[in-house]
Amino acid sequence: MTAAIGVDARVTGAARYSVDVERPGMLHAAFVRSPYAHARVRSVDVSAVPGGCVALAPADVADLGRYGCQARDQRVLADVARYAGDVVAAVAAPTRAEARAAAGLVAVEYEELPAVFDAVAALAPDAVLLHPEAAASAEEEVSIGVRPVPGTNVCHRFRLVSGDVAAGLAEADVVVEETFRTPSAAHVPMEPHAALAEWDDGRLTVWAGTQTPFNTRADLAGLFGLDPERVRVVAPPMGGSFGAKTFVRTEAVVAALARRAGRPVKVVLDRAEEFVTLNRHPATIRVRVGALSDGTLVAKEVDCWVDTGAYADCGPGVATKLGYAGVGPYRIPHVRVEARAIYTNLPPNGAYRGYGAMQSVWASERTMDVLAGRLGMSPLDLRRRNLLRDGDRFATGEVMHDVRFDECLQAAADAVRYEADPRGKGLCVLLKGMQTPSRAAIAVERTPVGYVVRSASCEMGQGVRRSIQLMAAGLLGCEPGQVELPDPDTDVSPFDTRTTSSRSTHMMGRALAEAVADLRSNGGERGFGEVRDGGGLDPDTGQGIASTHWHQGAAGARVSVDEETGRVTVEHLHGVAYAGHVVDRAGAELQNEGSLTMGLGTALFEAIDFSDGMVGNSNLSDYNVPALGDLPGRFTHELIEREGAEVHGLGETVLPPVPAAIGSALHSLGLHLRDLPMTPERVLAAVDARDGRAGGNGRGGRDGRDGRDSGAGRA
Amino acid sequence: MTIGIRLNGRHTALECEPTDLLLDVLRDEGLTSVRETCGIGVCGACTVLLDGEPVTGCLTMAGHARGREVTTVEGLDGAHPVQRAFVAERAFQCGWCTPGFVLTAKRLLEENATPSDAEIAEALGGNLCRCGCYVRITEAVRRAGAEMAKDVPPNNTGRKGA
C-alpha cells in the first residue's frame, strides 16, 4: 500500500481492494435469495434468463457436497433455504446490472416450513430441526472438537467443569443470578464482500476479500474434489472486515458459476446483502455466582444459548470462547460453564470482533456489579479481590502467566477517577483468549533492494502489513520500506491458520524470528520460520490450554443520563489493553480507538431488527454505526507495556469491555440494564423500575418495539 | 450520449446516460477512489466535489454534472495539505473512507481554516469510518487547517482554487 515515503495510496485514491480485482473476460454474478426463513426449494425455473447469461440451480451443484469450517452443513446453493436471504440460485452475466436483472427473472417455487428465530425456543422439544442429520465435523487444522447434540438444534455443546459447583454454591454466603441478552449485530465493513473465481486447466484461482485464505482453500478443494494445491486463494487488502470476511461466503458460488461459464466470475455484494451474509451471535446468558461475605468468589455457573443462525460456520468456536471468557479473569474454585451453539432460521452468525467475548463479558461483569451491590462492596474492590495473578490456575486448569489484570483494572479506575467518586462510573476487566492451537509460518528472501517477506496474514486495516514490515526490518537490519510484502497467496505464502483472533503480529513475529535466524544460518539468501502452538480445550470438560497467552484489558466509563428520555451521554470512556511489547505504536493506538468506537455502537444502539426472520434495517440509515459526533467528550486509552514481554494481540481487546463498563456506570445510578443495546428506551424503563413507576412503556418486550425481535432469546 | 464535464482539471467527454450515477461513471473512468458503500448517501465514501462542493456520488446523476467541475482525490496532487496531514497523523486504517474525508475536509478548510471541534464534527458527520479513526482524522483536519490558514490572505472571502 505504501508507495514513496510520505505519499500513501489511501489518500491518493490509488489503494486497491478486493472489490477492484478484474480479470479479462469476466462475468458478474448476482444471487437469488430465499424470501422465506425456512422453505424447501421445489423448483427453480431459469428459462426466462437471457442467453449470454449462466444460471445455476441447487440441482446443478448438489454433487459438490457440503462445506463448513467446523461443521460441514452448507451447500453451495441451498435446496432447503434455512434463512431469509439464503442463496438458492445464482446467475452470471456480462454486467452487474444485467446479472441483477437476470436474477430477478429466475422463478423459484418454495414449500414453506416452520421456522424458529430464537436460540432458546429452538431447543423446545417440538421445535423444527434445521439440520436433522448432524453435519460431519470439518476436522479443520485447528479442530475444536465439535459436539453436536443429535436430534436437536444444538450444533455444538461446550462444557467446562472445575471443582463441584453445587457444593460451592452451598458454601456461599450470597448467591446472585441474572440473565442477560445481546442481539445480533452487523459488522458493517465499509467495503462489501467481493470474490472473483477463475478456472484454468482444472485449477481454480479465487481472489477474495478474506481473512482465511487457507481455510477457504481447504473448503473449495473439498467441494470440487481437488487436491488443495490445485486451488489458489489470493487475498487482496480489504476495506475493513472485523470478522465478516471469514471462511467461505461467496467463493463457492462464484467458483461454481465460473466453472459452468468457462469464464471468470466476480461478485460484489450490495449493502442489503451484507446483512444476510454473516452477523454477530445473539446470546442469552444466565450467570449464577456465589461468594463469601468478604467478597471471595467460590462458585460460578454460566449457561449460554448462542444463536449461530442457519449454519454453524465457526459458531462452535465462538460458543467455546464465549463460554470460557464468561468465567472472567478471576480465581474461582468451582465453575461450571455450558455454552451451546444453536441453529435458528436467521442468517448465519460467525466471527465478529471479540469472537463471543463481548457477550459473555457483558453478562459476567454486570453480574459482578449486582453481586457487589448485594455484598455492600465496591465493584472495584470485589473485582480486585478475586483477580487472577501469575501462577494461579484458570478454570480450564491452565496456569496463568504474564497476567496484568490488576494493572489493567487499576488503570481504568484511575483514568475515570473511580475511587474518588464512583457515582455515574463503571468498570470492566476482561480476559480473552487467542486462537489455540494455531500455526503460523513465514518466508524471507533477499532481493537486490531489500527483502521480500511472504506471509498469509491478511490486511483489513488492522495494520498487520506495517507490523510485519517493522518486525522484519528490525530483525534484518534494514528499513521498513525495503521489506516487500506481497498479498497473501496460498500458492506462495507459507501456511497460516488465519488472520483472526488478534494473533497475527504475535504469531508472525515469532515465526519471523525463526525465519531470520534460519536465513542467517544458511547464507543470508532465504529463510523459513514456523511456529506451532498446541493446546485447545476438551469440549466435554473445558480443561486444557485455552490460549497460548491471554488478551487482557479493561475499560472505565463515566456517564450522565437524561432521566426524562433515557438518553445516555458517555462523558468519558477509557480503554486499557495489555500490549506486552508494542511493535507499531500508532497502529496499536488506532486498534484501541477502533475497538472502543465499535464498542460504543454495540453498547448504545447497534442491533439487527428481525421480524419473522427478515432483516428490517438492512441499510445504514436504519442501522446506525458510530459517527464522529458519537465520540465521548473524553475519549482515552492506554497500552500497558512490559520490558521483555511478548507481543500481546490487541485488535479486539477493548471492544468487549465497553458495554459492560457503561452498563456498570448506569448500575451505579440504580439503573440495571440486562439487554443490549442500552437504548434510551431501555434506560428509561430502568429509570421507571428504579423509581417504582409502571412507566409509559413499561418493560414491554425486549425493547418495547412493537412486534420486533432483536434476535436474542429469553431463558 | 456524451456528457462533457471538467474532470480533475481536464475536459472529459463521458460516454454515458444522463441517468447513470456519477459513482459508476467515475469508476469506469478508472477513478476507484469513489466507492459504492451504502447506496443511500449516508456514509460519504463516494463523496466527490461538484464545483468544489461535496456531493454524494451514488445519488448524483451524470446529467446533473454536465458542464460542471468534478474533483476526486486522484485530481489532487498527492501533496495537498489535507492529504499530507492525513498521512502525518496516520488518520486511516483500511483507507476505504479516506478519499471521502479528504475531499470533505478540503472544502471545510477552504471556507474556514480554523474550525472548532464542533465545526469539524458537524462538517464530517456524514463521513463514516468503521475502523474508528475519528480522533486522528480530527487531528489531521486541524493540522491541515493550520497550514492552510497561513496561506489565506487577510480579508479573503473567496473560495480557494481547487
Place this chain on the structure above:
Amino acid sequence: MTLGAVEWLAPSTLREAIAVRAERGEEATVVAGGTFVGILINQGLLSPSALLSLGDVAELRGIEVAGGELRLGAGVTHRTVERDPSVRAGWPMLARAFAVVASPRVRNQATVGGVLADADYASDPPAALQALGARAVLRSPDGERAVPVEELILGWYETCIRPDELLVEVRVPPSPARAVYRKFRSRSSEDRPCVAVAAARDEARLRVVVGAVAGRPQEFADVCAIAGGREIDAALAAEIARGYADRLEPIADARGSADYRRRVAAVEVRRALEELAA
C-alpha cells in the same frame, strides 16, 4: 445501480418544466437534488421510465424577501437556506431546521421543494415550515395555488400535488419572534429523528408541530389553544405537552417504539415550550 434506458428530460426554463410536467404527469418522476429519488432507485423501490430533472431551471433557485414574506425557490438547496443571511436574520428557526438535516454533503443537494414533495416522515423541514405557517406554491399550465404545508402533506410519502403541477416555491410569512426547533435522536449523532418538535408563538397564536412520529407532521391546534394569550410557564408547558402525548398515535420504527415516542414527544414538546418562553 444503473437503470438502463431511462428518458432524461432536462428543461432549462420553468415554463418548459411545467409544460413537460403537464404533458407527462406521473409517468416522469420529478428529480431536483436527487437525494431522495436516488435512494429509491438504488434500493430498487423505483424504476422510472423517465426522469424530469429540474436541475437546470435557474428560476427555481431564487431566495427573496418580498413584503416581509420569505420566498424560497423549490430548487434552493438546504445548504443555501441554512446560510442565507436573510433567512438567518428573519427566520432563524427555519435556518436551523434546514441546518440539522443529515450532513453538509446531503444539504448541498437536497432542495426545499424536494423535501416537501417527498413527504418523508422523518425529514426536519416540513414540521418547521408548518409551524411557521408556510405555504407551497403549486403551479400548472392553468395557474397556481398556494397550499399550507398541513394540506400539502397528506400522509406517508403522499402529497396533494396533482400530476400536472410542480412545486415551484415556498412562501413563509414573517416569523414570530419566538420559534424553536428541537430534534431528538435516540441512536447515533447522525440518526434521523425519533421525535422532532417545531414551535412558534406570536401574539395571535401558538403553533406546535411534532415531526418524525407519524406519516405527516402532527399538530393539534385545539391543544395549543389552551395557551390563550398567557405566558407559558412550566405548568402550562406540561399541560400542552400532555395534551399532545394523549392525542399522538406514533409509529414504531428502528428509532423507537410507539410508546417511547409518545413519552419522548411529551418531554420534547414541554422543552420546546420552555425554550420558547425563556
